[in-house]
Amino acid sequence: MHEGSRPVFRGVQEALRLSTSRARRIWLHAQRLEEDAPFGSGPQATRAAVEHLGYVQIDTINVVERCHHQILYTRIPGYRREHLHQAQSIDRSVFEYWTHALSYVPTRDFRFFVRDMNEHRRERNYWFGRVTAGDLRKVLSRIRRNGPLSIRDIDDDVLVDKDHEWASRKPSKRALQLAFYRGVLTVSERRGMLKTYELTDRHFGWQRPPRAATEREILEYMLDRALRAQGVVNLHSASHLIPGRKKGLRGLIDGRVRRKELVRVEVEGLEHWARPETLEADLPENGLVHILNPFDPLVIQRRRLRLFFGYEHRFEAYMPPQKRVFGYFSQPVLVGDRIAAVIDLKTDRSRGRLLVQKWTWVGKRAHKREIEQALHRFERFQLAGTR
Numbered sequence: 001m002h003e004g005s006r007p008v009f010r011g012v013q014e015a016l017r018l019s020t021s022r023a024r025r026i027w028l029h030a031q032r033l034e035e036d037a038p039f040g041s042g043p044q045a046t047r048a049a050v051e052h053l054g055y056v057q058i059d060t061i062n063v064v065e066r067c068h069h070q071i072l073y074t075r076i077p078g079y080r081r082e083h084l085h086q087a088q089s090i091d092r093s094v095f096e097y098w099t100h101a102l103s104y105v106p107t108r109d110f111r112f113f114v115r116d117m118n119e120h121r122r123e124r125n126y127w128f129g130r131v132t133a134g135d136l137r138k139v140l141s142r143i144r145r146n147g148p149l150s151i152r153d154i155d156d157d158v159l160v161d162k163d164h165e166w167a168s169r170k171p172s173k174r175a176l177q178l179a180f181y182r183g184v185l186t187v188s189e190r191r192g193m194l195k196t197y198e199l200t201d202r203h204f205g206w207q208r209p210p211r212a213a214t215e216r217e218i219l220e221y222m223l224d225r226a227l228r229a230q231g232v233v234n235l236h237s238a239s240h241l242i243p244g245r246k247k248g249l250r251g252l253i254d255g256r257v258r259r260k261e262l263v264r265v266e267v268e269g270l271e272h273w274a275r276p277e278t279l280e281a282d283l284p285e286n287g288l289v290h291i292l293n294p295f296d297p298l299v300i301q302r303r304r305l306r307l308f309f310g311y312e313h314r315f316e317a318y319m320p321p322q323k324r325v326f327g328y329f330s331q332p333v334l335v336g337d338r339i340a341a342v343i344d345l346k347t348d349r350s351r352g353r354l355l356v357q358k359w360t361w362v363g364k365r366a367h368k369r370e371i372e373q374a375l376h377r378f379e380r381f382q383l384a385g386t387r
Contacts, residue, residue: 016279018265018272023232024308024337025283026274030231031298032075033334034286041078043086047093047106049075054225055103057295058096060193061317063329064345064354065382067295068104073381074290080384089189092204096180096187096195100241101295107204112221114212117183128178135175140184140199148188148198151176183209219248223256229297232265232274237304268307289367289374290334291343299332311339311362327358333374335367343375347382354379 025034032038032052039045039052049072050056059067073079084104087094094104097113105113143149154172176197179185188198201209213221222245226238235253239246253273256262262273292299294315299305306312313332316324327344334340344357354375 015264015266015271018232018267018274018279020268020308020310021337022283023267023272025285026231026278026281027298027308028286028337029281029283030229030278033290033298034283034288034337036288037077039076041076043083043091045076046072046079046083046087047091050087050094050104051106051108053229053297054109055099055105055297057099057297057300058102058104059295061329062192064293064331064347066192067293070291070293071296073378074292074296077377079381085189088187096190098181100300109221111210112213112218114183114210115215115218117181118212120178120181120183125178125181128174128181131171131174131178135171136179139172139175139197140179143185143197143199148196149176150194150196152194215248216252219245219252223249223252227275227278231278232267232272234270234272234304237301240301270307285336287336287367287370288334289370291345291374291378292332292334294329294331298334309339313342326360330358330360332362333371335363335370338363340364340367341371343371345375349383352383354382 028034032049037045039048053071056068056071061067064070065073069079069081069084072084076083084094088096088104093107095107095110096102097105098116099105139149139154142154151170151173154170176185180187180197183200185197186200186203187195188203189196201207222242223233223238226233230237235246235249238249253262257264257273261275263276263279265272265274265279294300294313299313302313311332314324314326314330316326316330317328321328326342329346330342330344332339332342340361340363342360342362344359346355346357347353348355356375
């Protein structure tokens with residue numbers, strides 16, 4: 001049922017057909033990409049953005065700005081790197097942990113990760129199978145005695161052979177990582193990719209850690225996070241790379257549908273759900289331009305991106321050059337509610353320039369001037385403090 005282009009929910013029980021155009025606008029609104037500076041400015045905007053999105057992914061690639069900084073800049077035009085440092089190390093309103101990948105997560109959500117931390121304490125993990133009790137005691141005792149510690153502060157390790165590609169040869173680094181996943185240590189500061197570890201309770205000033213959420217509470221948290229940041233969800237998007245919780249999420253969704261808290265909708269014939277008020281919201285068109293990092297929440301779920309935008313992103317950093325179509329670290333360009341182009345970017349820090357390696361149009365060849373202006377703004381952000 002529609003009023004013009006805007007769906008109206010009137011208690012209909014059958015699935016509401018939602019156009020991809022409407023679904024895109026709902027998702028963009030949920031991601032806060034349809035308005036300028038939706039979280040305000042200054043350090044508190046960083047906390048607000050992470051709390052709204054639920055997580056901001058971290059990655060090591062720095063051919064352009066590291067993804068966590070770019071994701072925040074995309075939604076906070078006045079963002080500065082020191083704002084994230086303040087949130088993590090001073091205000092302690094965000095912390096690092098594993099969602100579908102290593103991410104910044106709101107500290108208010110810490111208890112939803114305690115069960116996973118406890119699982120790491122109970123089970124032997126392939127990645128850390130060679131970490132001994134002595135290795136753990138060594139790093140934990142040193143941190144208790146001397147305070148926060150980075151791997152560069154340890155110079156007495158006897159190197160060992162790697163047992164997998166991503167392993168470290170330093171036993172102390174593996175021990176630090178294992179204590180991190182167990183929740184005993186947290187990352188108290190990050191400089192580039194150098195992490196400083198501190199006892200979790202001491203970092204947050206806790207007498208005792210937050211109580212672990214129940215499985216039911218975790219499922220509710222995952223669903224509410226997805227509804228807040230995606231607007232229209234399906235099982236795959238709400239449980240991204242966590243398939244073991246799909247069954248529990250489906251039961252939770254069915255209960256909310258029966259209570260009319262959620263509405264069943266179809267996007268291109270595929271089942272999704274949304275809150276009634278989400279479907280009724282007035283969402284005007286916008287012409288904002290965003291350069292999207294490949295790890296941006298709008299891009300990282302490739303199947304959903306293809307369904308809603310008709311665009312299939314290729315992450316080609318690990319492909320041989322001859323097989324690349326868009327380029328090594330290509331970034332989709334969002335203009336309004338369409339992906340207009342894909343641009344392979346590289347920062348030349350020695351010359352103080354953002355280089356366009358390749359520009360590929362994937363939509364109408366329009367808005368080139370607006371895209372170039374967005375690139376110039378991004379260049380200024382990239383190079384701030386480096387010249």
